[in-house]
Amino acid sequence: MFVLIATALVVFAGVSPTPSAAAPLQLVTDQWVPYENLSDAAAPGFSTEVLRGVFAAMKQEVSFEEFPWARAAQLVFRGERDGIFTAFYNEERARYCHFPSEPLARDxxxxxxxxxxxxxxxxxxxxxxxxxxxxxxxxxxxxxxxxxxxxxxxxxxxxxxxxxxxxxxxxxxxxxxxxxxxxxxxxxxxxxxxxxxxxxxxxxxxEDNLYVIFSKQRVSAEFVVQFSNALRRFKQTAAFRAIYRKYFQDASPAPKP
The missing domain is CATH 3.40.190.10 (Periplasmic binding protein-like II)
Incomplete structure:
Protein backbone atom coordinates (compact mmCIF):
# COMPACT_ATOMS: atom_id res chain seq x y z
CA MET A 1 0.00 0.00 0.00
CA PHE A 2 1.39 3.36 -0.91
CA VAL A 3 0.44 6.99 -1.18
CA LEU A 4 0.73 8.58 -4.63
CA ILE A 5 0.80 12.30 -5.18
CA ALA A 6 1.45 13.92 -8.54
CA THR A 7 2.56 17.48 -9.20
CA ALA A 8 3.65 20.04 -11.79
CA LEU A 9 4.45 19.81 -15.58
CA VAL A 10 7.01 18.87 -18.22
CA VAL A 11 9.93 19.83 -20.47
CA PHE A 12 12.94 21.89 -19.55
CA ALA A 13 12.64 25.01 -21.75
CA GLY A 14 15.49 25.41 -24.22
CA VAL A 15 17.28 22.23 -23.09
CA SER A 16 17.21 18.85 -24.80
CA PRO A 17 15.49 16.52 -22.35
CA THR A 18 17.44 13.63 -20.87
CA PRO A 19 15.81 10.17 -21.05
CA SER A 20 14.43 10.62 -17.53
CA ALA A 21 13.15 14.15 -18.18
CA ALA A 22 11.14 13.02 -21.21
CA ALA A 23 8.68 11.33 -18.84
CA PRO A 24 7.46 12.03 -15.31
CA LEU A 25 10.06 11.37 -12.64
CA GLN A 26 8.99 8.69 -10.16
CA LEU A 27 10.40 9.48 -6.72
CA VAL A 28 9.94 7.42 -3.56
CA THR A 29 10.21 8.32 0.09
CA ASP A 30 9.27 7.24 3.60
CA GLN A 31 7.39 9.14 6.29
CA TRP A 32 10.05 11.22 8.05
CA VAL A 33 8.65 14.37 9.61
CA PRO A 34 9.39 17.22 9.01
CA TYR A 35 11.11 16.28 5.74
CA GLU A 36 8.41 14.10 4.19
CA ASN A 37 4.87 13.10 5.14
CA LEU A 38 2.83 12.48 1.99
CA SER A 39 -0.29 11.51 3.95
CA ASP A 40 -0.64 15.12 5.18
CA ALA A 41 -1.80 17.22 2.24
CA ALA A 42 -1.42 20.47 4.19
CA ALA A 43 2.11 19.67 5.37
CA PRO A 44 3.64 17.02 3.07
CA GLY A 45 7.13 17.83 4.28
CA PHE A 46 9.95 20.31 3.81
CA SER A 47 11.73 18.21 1.18
CA THR A 48 8.49 17.40 -0.63
CA GLU A 49 7.53 21.06 -0.96
CA VAL A 50 11.03 22.13 -1.98
CA LEU A 51 11.13 19.42 -4.66
CA ARG A 52 7.73 20.46 -5.96
CA GLY A 53 8.98 24.03 -6.27
CA VAL A 54 12.22 23.05 -7.99
CA PHE A 55 10.61 20.67 -10.48
CA ALA A 56 7.86 23.19 -11.25
CA ALA A 57 10.57 25.73 -12.08
CA MET A 58 12.25 23.11 -14.29
CA LYS A 59 8.90 22.29 -15.92
CA GLN A 60 9.55 18.66 -15.05
CA GLU A 61 6.61 16.41 -14.13
CA VAL A 62 7.14 14.35 -10.96
CA SER A 63 5.23 11.90 -8.78
CA PHE A 64 5.88 10.85 -5.18
CA GLU A 65 5.21 7.43 -3.59
CA GLU A 66 5.58 6.43 0.06
CA PHE A 67 7.08 3.10 1.17
CA PRO A 68 9.05 1.87 4.18
CA TRP A 69 12.57 3.26 3.72
CA ALA A 70 14.42 -0.02 3.08
CA ARG A 71 11.90 -1.04 0.40
CA ALA A 72 11.96 2.41 -1.20
CA ALA A 73 15.75 2.30 -1.42
CA GLN A 74 15.71 -1.12 -3.09
CA LEU A 75 13.23 0.10 -5.70
CA VAL A 76 15.72 2.80 -6.67
CA PHE A 77 18.79 0.56 -6.45
CA ARG A 78 17.09 -1.97 -8.79
CA GLY A 79 16.21 0.76 -11.28
CA GLU A 80 12.46 0.53 -10.71
CA ARG A 81 12.12 4.18 -9.59
CA ASP A 82 14.01 7.34 -10.49
CA GLY A 83 15.04 8.59 -7.07
CA ILE A 84 14.57 8.68 -3.31
CA PHE A 85 14.52 11.39 -0.64
CA THR A 86 15.52 12.51 1.94
CA ALA A 87 18.87 10.68 2.11
CA PHE A 88 22.20 11.03 3.86
CA TYR A 89 25.30 10.01 1.88
CA ASN A 90 26.72 6.52 2.18
CA GLU A 91 28.85 4.34 -0.09
CA GLU A 92 26.07 1.89 -0.98
CA ARG A 93 23.79 4.69 -2.12
CA ALA A 94 26.63 6.28 -4.09
CA ARG A 95 27.14 3.00 -6.01
CA TYR A 96 23.60 3.09 -7.34
CA CYS A 97 22.67 6.78 -7.30
CA HIS A 98 23.82 10.22 -8.37
CA PHE A 99 24.17 12.69 -5.50
CA PRO A 100 23.45 16.30 -6.52
CA SER A 101 26.07 18.90 -5.64
CA GLU A 102 23.37 20.90 -3.83
CA PRO A 103 21.76 19.36 -0.71
CA LEU A 104 18.18 19.82 0.44
CA ALA A 105 19.05 20.30 4.13
CA ARG A 106 21.42 19.25 6.92
CA ASP A 107 20.74 17.16 10.02
CA GLU A 207 26.12 15.15 11.00
CA ASP A 208 25.79 15.56 7.25
CA ASN A 209 23.85 16.96 4.32
CA LEU A 210 20.54 15.52 3.17
CA TYR A 211 19.72 14.93 -0.50
CA VAL A 212 17.30 13.67 -3.08
CA ILE A 213 19.34 11.06 -4.96
CA PHE A 214 18.75 9.75 -8.47
CA SER A 215 19.08 6.25 -9.96
CA LYS A 216 22.13 5.90 -12.21
CA GLN A 217 20.14 3.40 -14.30
CA ARG A 218 17.32 5.83 -15.05
CA VAL A 219 18.56 9.41 -14.67
CA SER A 220 21.50 11.00 -16.48
CA ALA A 221 24.28 12.86 -14.72
CA GLU A 222 23.48 15.88 -16.90
CA PHE A 223 19.94 16.03 -15.54
CA VAL A 224 21.26 15.89 -11.97
CA VAL A 225 23.50 18.89 -12.72
CA GLN A 226 20.45 20.76 -14.04
CA PHE A 227 18.55 19.84 -10.90
CA SER A 228 21.38 21.03 -8.63
CA ASN A 229 21.47 24.39 -10.40
CA ALA A 230 17.69 24.73 -10.17
CA LEU A 231 17.70 23.87 -6.46
CA ARG A 232 20.46 26.41 -5.83
CA ARG A 233 18.36 29.09 -7.57
CA PHE A 234 15.20 28.07 -5.71
CA LYS A 235 16.96 28.52 -2.37
CA GLN A 236 17.31 32.22 -3.21
CA THR A 237 13.54 32.73 -3.52
CA ALA A 238 10.85 33.91 -1.15
CA ALA A 239 9.04 30.62 -1.80
CA PHE A 240 11.94 28.65 -0.31
CA ARG A 241 12.14 30.92 2.72
CA ALA A 242 8.41 30.45 3.32
CA ILE A 243 8.75 26.66 3.16
CA TYR A 244 11.70 26.78 5.57
CA ARG A 245 9.76 28.89 8.08
CA LYS A 246 6.76 26.57 7.81
CA TYR A 247 8.74 23.50 8.88
CA PHE A 248 11.54 25.01 10.96
CA GLN A 249 9.81 27.97 12.58
CA ASP A 250 11.70 27.38 15.84
CA ALA A 251 15.04 27.01 14.12
CA SER A 252 17.60 29.54 12.95
CA PRO A 253 16.93 31.54 9.76
CA ALA A 254 17.08 29.74 6.42
CA PRO A 255 20.68 29.05 5.42
CA LYS A 256 22.23 31.15 2.70
CA PRO A 257 22.56 29.27 -0.59
Whole structure:
Protein backbone atom coordinates (compact mmCIF):
# COMPACT_ATOMS: atom_id res chain seq x y z
CA MET A 1 0.00 0.00 0.00
CA PHE A 2 1.39 3.36 -0.91
CA VAL A 3 0.44 6.99 -1.18
CA LEU A 4 0.73 8.58 -4.63
CA ILE A 5 0.80 12.30 -5.18
CA ALA A 6 1.45 13.92 -8.54
CA THR A 7 2.56 17.48 -9.20
CA ALA A 8 3.65 20.04 -11.79
CA LEU A 9 4.45 19.81 -15.58
CA VAL A 10 7.01 18.87 -18.22
CA VAL A 11 9.93 19.83 -20.47
CA PHE A 12 12.94 21.89 -19.55
CA ALA A 13 12.64 25.01 -21.75
CA GLY A 14 15.49 25.41 -24.22
CA VAL A 15 17.28 22.23 -23.09
CA SER A 16 17.21 18.85 -24.80
CA PRO A 17 15.49 16.52 -22.35
CA THR A 18 17.44 13.63 -20.87
CA PRO A 19 15.81 10.17 -21.05
CA SER A 20 14.43 10.62 -17.53
CA ALA A 21 13.15 14.15 -18.18
CA ALA A 22 11.14 13.02 -21.21
CA ALA A 23 8.68 11.33 -18.84
CA PRO A 24 7.46 12.03 -15.31
CA LEU A 25 10.06 11.37 -12.64
CA GLN A 26 8.99 8.69 -10.16
CA LEU A 27 10.40 9.48 -6.72
CA VAL A 28 9.94 7.42 -3.56
CA THR A 29 10.21 8.32 0.09
CA ASP A 30 9.27 7.24 3.60
CA GLN A 31 7.39 9.14 6.29
CA TRP A 32 10.05 11.22 8.05
CA VAL A 33 8.65 14.37 9.61
CA PRO A 34 9.39 17.22 9.01
CA TYR A 35 11.11 16.28 5.74
CA GLU A 36 8.41 14.10 4.19
CA ASN A 37 4.87 13.10 5.14
CA LEU A 38 2.83 12.48 1.99
CA SER A 39 -0.29 11.51 3.95
CA ASP A 40 -0.64 15.12 5.18
CA ALA A 41 -1.80 17.22 2.24
CA ALA A 42 -1.42 20.47 4.19
CA ALA A 43 2.11 19.67 5.37
CA PRO A 44 3.64 17.02 3.07
CA GLY A 45 7.13 17.83 4.28
CA PHE A 46 9.95 20.31 3.81
CA SER A 47 11.73 18.21 1.18
CA THR A 48 8.49 17.40 -0.63
CA GLU A 49 7.53 21.06 -0.96
CA VAL A 50 11.03 22.13 -1.98
CA LEU A 51 11.13 19.42 -4.66
CA ARG A 52 7.73 20.46 -5.96
CA GLY A 53 8.98 24.03 -6.27
CA VAL A 54 12.22 23.05 -7.99
CA PHE A 55 10.61 20.67 -10.48
CA ALA A 56 7.86 23.19 -11.25
CA ALA A 57 10.57 25.73 -12.08
CA MET A 58 12.25 23.11 -14.29
CA LYS A 59 8.90 22.29 -15.92
CA GLN A 60 9.55 18.66 -15.05
CA GLU A 61 6.61 16.41 -14.13
CA VAL A 62 7.14 14.35 -10.96
CA SER A 63 5.23 11.90 -8.78
CA PHE A 64 5.88 10.85 -5.18
CA GLU A 65 5.21 7.43 -3.59
CA GLU A 66 5.58 6.43 0.06
CA PHE A 67 7.08 3.10 1.17
CA PRO A 68 9.05 1.87 4.18
CA TRP A 69 12.57 3.26 3.72
CA ALA A 70 14.42 -0.02 3.08
CA ARG A 71 11.90 -1.04 0.40
CA ALA A 72 11.96 2.41 -1.20
CA ALA A 73 15.75 2.30 -1.42
CA GLN A 74 15.71 -1.12 -3.09
CA LEU A 75 13.23 0.10 -5.70
CA VAL A 76 15.72 2.80 -6.67
CA PHE A 77 18.79 0.56 -6.45
CA ARG A 78 17.09 -1.97 -8.79
CA GLY A 79 16.21 0.76 -11.28
CA GLU A 80 12.46 0.53 -10.71
CA ARG A 81 12.12 4.18 -9.59
CA ASP A 82 14.01 7.34 -10.49
CA GLY A 83 15.04 8.59 -7.07
CA ILE A 84 14.57 8.68 -3.31
CA PHE A 85 14.52 11.39 -0.64
CA THR A 86 15.52 12.51 1.94
CA ALA A 87 18.87 10.68 2.11
CA PHE A 88 22.20 11.03 3.86
CA TYR A 89 25.30 10.01 1.88
CA ASN A 90 26.72 6.52 2.18
CA GLU A 91 28.85 4.34 -0.09
CA GLU A 92 26.07 1.89 -0.98
CA ARG A 93 23.79 4.69 -2.12
CA ALA A 94 26.63 6.28 -4.09
CA ARG A 95 27.14 3.00 -6.01
CA TYR A 96 23.60 3.09 -7.34
CA CYS A 97 22.67 6.78 -7.30
CA HIS A 98 23.82 10.22 -8.37
CA PHE A 99 24.17 12.69 -5.50
CA PRO A 100 23.45 16.30 -6.52
CA SER A 101 26.07 18.90 -5.64
CA GLU A 102 23.37 20.90 -3.83
CA PRO A 103 21.76 19.36 -0.71
CA LEU A 104 18.18 19.82 0.44
CA ALA A 105 19.05 20.30 4.13
CA ARG A 106 21.42 19.25 6.92
CA ASP A 107 20.74 17.16 10.02
CA UNK A 108 22.46 14.85 12.52
CA UNK A 109 21.87 11.45 14.13
CA UNK A 110 21.77 11.50 17.94
CA UNK A 111 20.56 9.29 20.78
CA UNK A 112 17.30 9.76 22.68
CA UNK A 113 16.61 8.27 26.13
CA UNK A 114 13.85 8.37 28.72
CA UNK A 115 14.02 11.62 30.69
CA UNK A 116 14.28 9.60 33.91
CA UNK A 117 17.53 8.08 32.59
CA UNK A 118 19.25 11.37 31.68
CA UNK A 119 22.48 11.42 33.68
CA UNK A 120 22.47 7.65 34.15
CA UNK A 121 22.63 6.87 30.43
CA UNK A 122 25.04 8.78 28.26
CA UNK A 123 27.00 8.58 25.02
CA UNK A 124 30.60 9.64 25.43
CA UNK A 125 31.85 6.51 23.65
CA UNK A 126 30.42 3.26 22.30
CA UNK A 127 31.44 1.57 25.54
CA UNK A 128 28.53 3.44 27.17
CA UNK A 129 26.10 1.47 24.98
CA UNK A 130 27.32 -2.03 25.86
CA UNK A 131 24.57 -4.10 27.48
CA UNK A 132 21.80 -1.66 26.55
CA UNK A 133 19.00 -2.22 24.01
CA UNK A 134 19.00 0.28 21.14
CA UNK A 135 16.27 0.86 18.51
CA UNK A 136 17.10 2.23 15.07
CA UNK A 137 15.34 2.68 11.75
CA UNK A 138 16.13 -0.18 9.37
CA UNK A 139 18.48 0.94 6.59
CA UNK A 140 19.33 4.28 8.21
CA UNK A 141 22.60 5.84 7.03
CA UNK A 142 24.23 6.23 10.43
CA UNK A 143 27.99 6.16 10.91
CA UNK A 144 29.97 3.02 9.94
CA UNK A 145 31.19 2.92 13.55
CA UNK A 146 27.62 2.55 14.78
CA UNK A 147 26.79 -0.31 12.39
CA UNK A 148 30.08 -2.01 13.28
CA UNK A 149 29.03 -1.79 16.93
CA UNK A 150 25.59 -3.18 16.01
CA UNK A 151 27.16 -6.20 14.27
CA UNK A 152 29.35 -6.96 17.28
CA UNK A 153 26.58 -6.67 19.86
CA UNK A 154 23.16 -8.30 19.95
CA UNK A 155 21.22 -5.43 21.50
CA UNK A 156 20.35 -3.36 18.41
CA UNK A 157 16.74 -3.63 17.20
CA UNK A 158 15.97 -2.49 13.63
CA UNK A 159 12.39 -1.40 12.92
CA UNK A 160 10.35 0.08 10.09
CA UNK A 161 9.58 3.46 11.71
CA UNK A 162 10.96 6.06 14.10
CA UNK A 163 7.52 6.30 15.71
CA UNK A 164 7.68 2.62 16.68
CA UNK A 165 11.13 3.20 18.16
CA UNK A 166 9.96 6.07 20.34
CA UNK A 167 6.98 4.04 21.54
CA UNK A 168 9.33 1.22 22.53
CA UNK A 169 11.53 3.69 24.37
CA UNK A 170 8.55 5.16 26.22
CA UNK A 171 7.41 1.65 27.20
CA UNK A 172 10.85 0.70 28.54
CA UNK A 173 11.49 -1.95 25.89
CA UNK A 174 14.72 -0.28 24.77
CA UNK A 175 17.15 2.09 26.50
CA UNK A 176 18.26 4.24 23.57
CA UNK A 177 16.77 5.31 20.24
CA UNK A 178 18.84 6.60 17.33
CA UNK A 179 17.04 9.28 15.31
CA UNK A 180 17.72 12.47 13.44
CA UNK A 181 17.72 15.44 15.80
CA UNK A 182 15.01 17.32 13.90
CA UNK A 183 12.78 14.29 13.36
CA UNK A 184 13.21 13.11 16.95
CA UNK A 185 12.22 16.46 18.44
CA UNK A 186 9.14 16.58 16.20
CA UNK A 187 8.16 13.06 17.27
CA UNK A 188 8.49 13.97 20.95
CA UNK A 189 5.93 16.71 20.36
CA UNK A 190 3.57 14.81 18.05
CA UNK A 191 3.52 11.63 20.16
CA UNK A 192 2.83 13.55 23.35
CA UNK A 193 5.96 12.30 25.12
CA UNK A 194 7.48 15.67 26.03
CA UNK A 195 8.92 15.33 29.51
CA UNK A 196 9.20 11.56 29.07
CA UNK A 197 11.83 11.35 26.31
CA UNK A 198 14.85 13.61 25.88
CA UNK A 199 17.76 13.97 23.44
CA UNK A 200 21.41 13.38 24.28
CA UNK A 201 22.82 16.19 22.10
CA UNK A 202 26.33 16.37 23.54
CA UNK A 203 27.74 14.00 20.92
CA UNK A 204 26.21 13.11 17.56
CA UNK A 205 26.74 9.86 15.68
CA UNK A 206 26.82 11.66 12.36
CA GLU A 207 26.12 15.15 11.00
CA ASP A 208 25.79 15.56 7.25
CA ASN A 209 23.85 16.96 4.32
CA LEU A 210 20.54 15.52 3.17
CA TYR A 211 19.72 14.93 -0.50
CA VAL A 212 17.30 13.67 -3.08
CA ILE A 213 19.34 11.06 -4.96
CA PHE A 214 18.75 9.75 -8.47
CA SER A 215 19.08 6.25 -9.96
CA LYS A 216 22.13 5.90 -12.21
CA GLN A 217 20.14 3.40 -14.30
CA ARG A 218 17.32 5.83 -15.05
CA VAL A 219 18.56 9.41 -14.67
CA SER A 220 21.50 11.00 -16.48
CA ALA A 221 24.28 12.86 -14.72
CA GLU A 222 23.48 15.88 -16.90
CA PHE A 223 19.94 16.03 -15.54
CA VAL A 224 21.26 15.89 -11.97
CA VAL A 225 23.50 18.89 -12.72
CA GLN A 226 20.45 20.76 -14.04
CA PHE A 227 18.55 19.84 -10.90
CA SER A 228 21.38 21.03 -8.63
CA ASN A 229 21.47 24.39 -10.40
CA ALA A 230 17.69 24.73 -10.17
CA LEU A 231 17.70 23.87 -6.46
CA ARG A 232 20.46 26.41 -5.83
CA ARG A 233 18.36 29.09 -7.57
CA PHE A 234 15.20 28.07 -5.71
CA LYS A 235 16.96 28.52 -2.37
CA GLN A 236 17.31 32.22 -3.21
CA THR A 237 13.54 32.73 -3.52
CA ALA A 238 10.85 33.91 -1.15
CA ALA A 239 9.04 30.62 -1.80
CA PHE A 240 11.94 28.65 -0.31
CA ARG A 241 12.14 30.92 2.72
CA ALA A 242 8.41 30.45 3.32
CA ILE A 243 8.75 26.66 3.16
CA TYR A 244 11.70 26.78 5.57
CA ARG A 245 9.76 28.89 8.08
CA LYS A 246 6.76 26.57 7.81
CA TYR A 247 8.74 23.50 8.88
CA PHE A 248 11.54 25.01 10.96
CA GLN A 249 9.81 27.97 12.58
CA ASP A 250 11.70 27.38 15.84
CA ALA A 251 15.04 27.01 14.12
CA SER A 252 17.60 29.54 12.95
CA PRO A 253 16.93 31.54 9.76
CA ALA A 254 17.08 29.74 6.42
CA PRO A 255 20.68 29.05 5.42
CA LYS A 256 22.23 31.15 2.70
CA PRO A 257 22.56 29.27 -0.59
Missing amino acids: KWIFFVRTADVGRLRFASFDDLVGHDIAVLRGASISPEFWDFARRHQHVVETASDEANFRMLEAGRVDYVVASHVNGMRLIASLGVAGKIAPLPSRSLK
